[in-house]
Amino acid sequence: xxxxxxxxxxxxxxxxGGARTALFNWLFARHHGGKYLLRIEDTDRKRSTDEAxxxxxxxxxxxxxxxxxxxxxxxxxxxxxxxxxxxLLAEGKAYHCYCTPEELTEMREAxxxxxxxxxxxxxxxDRDPADAPAGIDxxxxxxxxxxxxxxxxxxxxxxxxxxxxxxxxMILLRGDGTPTYMLAVVVDDHDMGITHVVxxxxxxxxxxxxxxxxxxxxxxxxxxxxxxxxxxxxxxxLSKRHGALGVEAYRDMGFLPEAVNNYLLxxxxxxxxxxxxxxxxxxEWFDLDAVGKSAARFDMDRLTSLNAHYITQATNxxxxxxxxxxxxxxxxxxxxxxxxxxLNEGINSLKERAKxxxxxxxxxxxxxxxxxxxxxxxALKNLDEDGRDIVELMRQKLxxxxxxxxxxxxxxxxxxxxxxxYNLGQIAQxxxxxxxxxxxxxxxxxxxxxxxxTETLARLDDALQRxx
RNA sequence: GUCCCCAUCGUCUAGUGGCCUAGGACAACGGCCUCUCACGCCGUAAACGGGGGUUCGAGUCCCCCUGGGGACGCCA
Numbered sequence: 001x002x003x004x005x006x007x008x009x010x011x012x013x014x015x016x017g018g019a020r021t022a023l024f025n026w027l028f029a030r031h032h033g034g035k036y037l038l039r040i041e042d043t044d045r046k047r048s049t050d051e052a053x054x055x056x057x058x059x060x061x062x063x064x065x066x067x068x069x070x071x072x073x074x075x076x077x078x079x080x081x082x083x084x085x086x087x088l089l090a091e092g093k094a095y096h097c098y099c100t101p102e103e104l105t106e107m108r109e110a111x112x113x114x115x116x117x118x119x120x121x122x123x124x125x126d127r128d129p130a131d132a133p134a135g136i137d138x139x140x141x142x143x144x145x146x147x148x149x150x151x152x153x154x155x156x157x158x159x160x161x162x163x164x165x166x167x168x169x170m171i172l173l174r175g176d177g178t179p180t181y182m183l184a185v186v187v188d189d190h191d192m193g194i195t196h197v198v199x200x201x202x203x204x205x206x207x208x209x210x211x212x213x214x215x216x217x218x219x220x221x222x223x224x225x226x227x228x229x230x231x232x233x234x235x236x237x238l239s240k241r242h243g244a245l246g247v248e249a250y251r252d253m254g255f256l257p258e259a260v261n262n263y264l265l266x267x268x269x270x271x272x273x274x275x276x277x278x279x280x281x282x283x284e285w286f287d288l289d290a291v292g293k294s295a296a297r298f299d300m301d302r303l304t305s306l307n308a309h310y311i312t313q314a315t316n317x318x319x320x321x322x323x324x325x326x327x328x329x330x331x332x333x334x335x336x337x338x339x340x341x342x343l344n345e346g347i348n349s350l351k352e353r354a355k356x357x358x359x360x361x362x363x364x365x366x367x368x369x370x371x372x373x374x375x376x377x378x379a380l381k382n383l384d385e386d387g388r389d390i391v392e393l394m395r396q397k398l399x400x401x402x403x404x405x406x407x408x409x410x411x412x413x414x415x416x417x418x419x420x421x422y423n424l425g426q427i428a429q430x431x432x433x434x435x436x437x438x439x440x441x442x443x444x445x446x447x448x449x450x451x452x453x454t455e456t457l458a459r460l461d462d463a464l465q466r467x468x
Numbered sequence: 469g470u471c472c473c474c475a476u477c478g479u480c481u482a483g484u485g486g487c488c489u490a491g492g493a494c495a496a497c498g499g500c501c502u503c504u505c506a507c508g509c510c511g512u513a514a515a516c517g518g519g520g521g522u523u524c525g526a527g528u529c530c531c532c533c534u535g536g537g538g539a540c541g542c543c544a
């Protein structure tokens with residue numbers, strides 16, 4: 001059975017690149033009917049926070065990337081990690097190294113000057129422990145092979161090989177006895193039964209070291225799949241260090257999780273010419289062989305366009321629920337009691353005009369505002385003397401209107417326009433300003449119908465009473 | 469610096485030696501529709517980084533160059 005995992009370190013929010021890694025792991029597992037596990041890599045106690053853990057949980061839930069079983073805390077498994085390091089020590093596959101951090105820094109500096117690679121030289125590898133200086137807590141290093149090469153058959157990158165003399169003896173246990181990431185990852189992946197390690201390209205070089213560790217432990221080595229990194233629009237690495245946003249930031253900008261998922265899926269993966277891909281189809285179609293090898297840049301326009309599509313596809317009730325809180329905030333809580341009823345009716349034609357939930361809310365406020373509604377300066381220009389004359393005429397005509405349906409209202413407006421020698425466009429804009437406070441909106445007559453006779457007439461009166 | 473990876477329109481990509489005078493999508497631009505704004509529809513512009521091979525034939529295979537990215541922590 002396929003078992004994948006997503007293993008973020010809780011040092012910040014779930015950023016968009018991490019979300020993509022999670023998605024691919026999730027899809028791969030679901031496609032193969034396997035399991036997708038979550039492991040929090042919190043061994044760095046200084047940088048790990050509980051807030052970050054909940055941000056990651058929240059982000060994954062928002063995206064609908066549910067994990068199987070309980071999330072594993074790497075930190076809590078430290079005793080197990082140390083146990084294996086000690087086992088390797090006992091087997092002579094690892095050794096104590098008494099170099100101080102300063103000593104290592106010097107070595108690196110020297111190598112940099114000499115133009116050679118900055119690797120640990122293995123000076124304690126075969127040295128007699130009796131030489132150990134006093135007062136230094138040694139680290140434990142893996143006695144890695146020094147000759148030959150390590151070859152990985154990566155499911156995405158293909159065969160990747162590196163000479164073993166390019167890999168130094170990695171630290172397994174720190175001076176204080178705590179396990180390093182390299183050790184923890186290997187032990188946890190093994191213990192959790194991970195069959196496929198799907199992660200970012202930036203881990204490719206780690207994979208070689210981990211491969212060596214797996215070998216030293218005599219464990220079966222999982223399949224590796226290193227996916228290309230996500231870059232910013234400038235082409236540079238998109239990481240949390242470079243200000244990449246967390247998924248919740250996209251939620252707050254008014255993006256739908258469906259859109260984010262679809263967008264992320266198509267970054268580095270494709271299925272012919274298909275662009276709009278449902279979750280069900282993604283599960284059916286997704287596999288690692290269609291993942292590309294080159295890095296992709298983050299493109300807000302594309303995400304936005306996808307979002308506009310998914311807003312169109314969303315149910316009206318979901319949309320209203322999403323939009324109401326945003327509107328309430330915009331109105332400082334002064335939401336008209338009829339707001340939700342009006343929105344339920346009006347959202348359908350509003351939703352194809354918005355690319356984000358925020359935009360949808362902005363375009364919808366006029367349904368939720370108390371009178372007199374706010375009118376934008378631009379719209380106000382349509383309520384000059386001529387404009388008010390038109391509103392006045394329409395107001396009179398409407399007064400005697402019996403049938404308050406969208407169709408009847410439009411007919412009435414067209415008749416009025418014809419009588420007075422206007423075209424519909426000329427009379428529509430002043431009315432729109434009075435009714436919506438804006439220069440752009442869905443059909444005027446739909447709005448009148450939804451607002452109802454009383455409110456419509458009142459808004460018209462409000463406009464007439466305004467002095468410009 | 470050392471090692472590794474990558475390279476098709478501005479962006480995401482299709483393309484697995486002939487179907488490619490390179491397809492789709494987003495963005496851009498023009499038009500149609502129209503009560504405004506959108507939607508929708510129609511159309512335009514836009515790419516195989518360069519050089520060598522291999523082959524009857526190369527975007528597709530190989531090599532070099534160039535460009536980009538990543539990794540080189542007692543971080544993960």
